[in-house]
Amino acid sequence: MNPVRLVIFDLDGTLVDSRRDIAESANATLVSFGAPPLTEEEIGRMVGDGAPTLVARAFAATGAERPPDALDRFLSIYNSRLLTHTRPYDGMVEVLAHLAPRVPLGVLTNKPLDATRAILDGLDLTRYFPMARIVGGDGPFPRKPDPAGLQHLMTICSVQAPETVLVGDSVVDWRTTVAAATRVCLARYGFGWETFPMELLSDPANLLSDRVWVIDRPNELLQYL
Secondary structure (H helix, E strand, C coil), rough: CCCCEEEECCCCCCECHHHHHHHHHHHHHHHCCCCCCHHHHHHHHHCCHHHHHHHHHHHHHCCCCCCCCCCHHHHHHHHHCCCCEEEEEECEEEEEHCCCCCCCEEEECCCCCHHHHHHHHHCHHHHCCCCEEEEEECCCCCCCCCCCHHHHHHHCCCCCCEEEEEEEEEEEHHHHHHHCCCCEEEEEECCCHHCCCCCHHHCCHCCCCCCEEEEHHHHHHHHHC
């Protein structure tokens, strides 16, 4: 098995628990347009494909028509409360501190880059992730599951796909790694896991020990690295 030489993290549901801030911002957006709010759990299951898709899913779930400025309003509300409740998952900072001196770390998320950097800065996580190794969903690369952002991170780190692992909590992350032919570490503690299609894990071909790992807590990642 090739040694791991690059570890890339998803943000929401993997590095940080941001579900409450996202849900409260989405609900404030819905209510501002006269739509009923949804539960935090319902909105959490909609996260992963970027803000435009989240807003569209939220309005569809309420049965209300989505106004043309709904996305702009959501982003305005959410950007004002990025760090009200959002925190790193328990044990994540210790994992990053252990890994950073040993292997390059990066972030690949469908969240807009400015919001991503604000969260990482506000939680003092940017010290583990140089700006060049943070890829957001509104940059020059298509959003996950398109592999372009992940492949870019591999290129700038001069690392091959078999030496790379993407840590994520959703099927979007899974599909990204399949497209890029990298390893994947699935975080069952993340809120994206609630909608992960379990049939993917019932196929033995998808559970090759050198490509797919599953963890229940951040510190379990160190067992594989």
